[in-house]
Amino acid sequence: MSIDEIDLNAYVDGELSHDQEAEVLEAMRDNPELAQQICQLGQLKAQMRIAYANPPQPDRGSMRRVGRSWRAVAAGGAMLSVGLLAGWIMNGNQPGTAEHNRFVVLDPEGRGQAPAVAADDETRILFHLTNADPMVAGExxxxxxxxxxxxxxxxxxLRVEVVSHSDGLELLRQSLTVHESRIQELAGDYDNLTFVACKNTINRLRVDHGIEVQLVxxxxxxxxGVSHVVRRxxxxxxxxxx
Amino acid sequence: MRLRRLLTYFAGLVGLMASTGAAQAAPEDPLQRVVYHIDAADPERQRAALRIVRNHLNDVGDEHLDIRVVIQGNGVSMLVLPDSDGAAADALPGHADDRVQVGIEDLKIRGVTFHVCRNSLTRRNVDALNRLYDVGPDDLVDSGLAEIVRLQGDGYTYIKP
Amino acid sequence: MKTMMQFALAGLIGLMTWAGVATAADSGYTKQKVVYHINGDNPKQQAGALRNIQNHINAVGADNLDLRVVMHGNGVSLVLLPDALAQVPKFKNANANEQMTARIDGLKNQGVAFKICANTLKGRKVNKEEHLYDVDQADIVPSGVAELAHLQSQGFTYIKP
Known part of the structure; x- marks a missing residue:
């Protein structure tokens, strides 16, 4: 779908269906400007909500003063929590708090990252393989x-990624792996499974050992590989x- | 009226706080926090770990990375000097040869911090700092694993190379 | 003016609280939720892992920890009784000897939970009553890997010792 401003607003308000939300997330991944726009929109909306929840009251004289100042304090407190929340979210990104985070965090490439609200629905697992042992890879x-x-x-x-680097790359090297047909079968049967090879390792093998790696x-x-692991x-x- | 002005004023303050927070996570200056866990006894794996950290810095850029390396368990042999005085025959083999020293030095210059598990050193009778390569009292933590967990709680991403 | 003062005060208190929270998290170990992953069958490494966990508890305090151990694949050998090895040919090691079970008991007494993968038990034809040390139904999880993923999504920090 092409994403217009209405969609963005709906996304920030959490009004999109799961599928639509996934599409927005997909689009954000490819479009850093969009991701940033959504991020700003989210902040703006949070501030607006608080402001409108506490509209300024007409002055009704000294009798109301106590009540009004309480309201002011409450409003101040509410605004403060927005500030704190925004600061916490922007600084946040800690494991464990991620699932409550509906805001978009930008990764080093500036690409939008999926807020981990999907965690309850979709299980996403990254297997990090650095071991050359074919038994280990087989298991x-x-x-x-x-x-x-x-x-x-x-x-x-479910989404699964197997990221292999260093010695673990052997699993994906055509000349060394004992699992080529198995990998082909699995990758053919499940499009939610991805095998990922580390280019650094491939380059190092070429430079240090003169090996031109052929991958399955x-x-x-x-x-x-490690940057990918961090990003995920x-x-x-x-x-x-x- | 006064309340509205105050609200505006306060919204400004909130905005300021939010933007202060945002500046740290802005796309122009993203800081990746990563904790590397080294516990392997094999000197080749230890050197590979240093190389992986170096590659990571090369890829992402020193200024975008805050890397902590926690060395624990058998990994501490990486810091033991090969010819350290007083080493008993059955002592832990020292893997801190020239290559490892250069690797560690390079990473430290580039801003990587090393944390060494005191428990692991004590258990292996190598807690005398003069037997180790460039480890000071400030580099020690009581438990390397607890430190890893604490760092993850502070937003560091865990990698075991 | 009074209102402005109240605003400023609220702001100040908020800022102080924020700063306070930040420093409290930096200064020491706060409550930790941790999952240890065991999938290897080397008895030395397993004993090392249990020792790591003990050190972790010593450093942080049992009251500050919610600590789980998840075993799957070869890792189940940690609780496999040596006498049972002949009946479960898919295992090469059975490491639940007296020393190991004493360590396990010690950790359980300090609140550590040991979780075992049902897939592994089924695939390797293990009978938990006959073959395993002190495992009951509550200790079984449908899939070790899924449990690791689930716990991480619940805020547990992952460690591979």
């Missing part, structure tokens, strides 16, 4: 397959070190 694939099957059977949404066809490449966690993904 990982078992584990991943079991999960994908179970979630699919129950109709629960289903592998995607990220510039830096900041987006609210669970982290599992294999």
């Amino acid at each position: 990982l694939l078992d584990e991943v397959e079991t999960m994908l099957q179970a979630y699919e059977a129950d109709g629960r949404p 066809p289903d592998a995607e490449v990220t510039d830096s 966690q900041q987006q609210g993904w669970s982290y599992i070190r294999v």
Whole structure:
């Protein structure tokens, strides 16, 4: 869908359906300006809500003064909490508080990140593989397959990424992996499963060891495996070190 | 009327506070906080960990990263000097050779902070700081793992390289 | 004027509270929710992990910790009784000897919960009454990995010892 201002307002107000919300999030990921716009809109709306919740009253004389100053204090307190909340949210991004965070946080590339409100609905797991042992990788694939099957059977949404770098890259190297056909099958069966290879590792193998790495066809490449791991966690993904 | 003016005034203050907070998370200057956990005994893995941290700095930029490295368990052998005096025959093998020292030094210059687990040192009888490469009292934490959890609570993302 | 004073005061108090909260979080260890992940079957590493957990408790205090251990795959060998090894050929190690079970008991007494993956038990034909040390139905989770993900989404900090 093309996203117009009405959609943005609806998003910030939490009025979109789950699917529509996902589309806005997708669009934000590709469009940093949009993400920033939504972020500002969110702040503005929060301030407006408080201001309108405490409209200024006409002066009704000294008898009301006590009541009014209480209202003023209440308004002050409310405004203060907006400030605190905004500050907390902008500084926040801590694991564990992420699921309450409806605001958009920008990642280093300036791309919008999904607020982790999806956490209750969609399970997102990143497996971090740095071990070359084919047994370990095999058990990982078992584990991943079991999960994908179970979630699919129950109709629960799940996204899984296997990020491999350093020695772990062997899983995705065509000449070394013993799991190529398995990877192909899994990637073919489940489009919610992604294999990610670290470009740094590939470059290092070329520069230090003169190896031109050939990856299995289903592998995607990220510039830096660790940066990817950090980014995903900041987006609210669970982290599992294999 | 006065109340409205005051509300405006206060909204300004709130806005200021919010923008102060926002400045720290603004897209122009995002700071990634990351805690690396090193507990491997294997010197190759230890050197690989240093290399991964260095790559991370190269990718994201020193000024965008606040990296803490927590060294704990068998990982502390990384800091033990190979020819340290008083090392018993069955002592922990020291992996802090030239390569490791250069690697650590480079990271420290680039702003990386190292935290070393006192429990792990004591348990391995290497808690004399002169047996370690460039570890001062301020670099020690009682429990490396508790420190990792504390850092994660403060917004640091966990990575075990 | 009085109103303005009240506003200013409210603002000041708010700022002080904010600063106070920030420093309290920096100065020491606040309440921690932590999940330890065990999926390897090396008895030394497992014993090390349990020792890590004890050190963690010592550093932070049992009252300040909600600590879970999640075992799956080979990690279940931590609670697998040595006598049962012959009956569960998919395991190479059974590490629940007297020393290990004493450590487990000690941690349980300090409030640590040990969770075991039902998928692993099913896949490896393990009978929890016969083969495992002190595991009852409440200790079983449907999937170890899903439990790790779930706990992280609930604010638990992940550690792979």
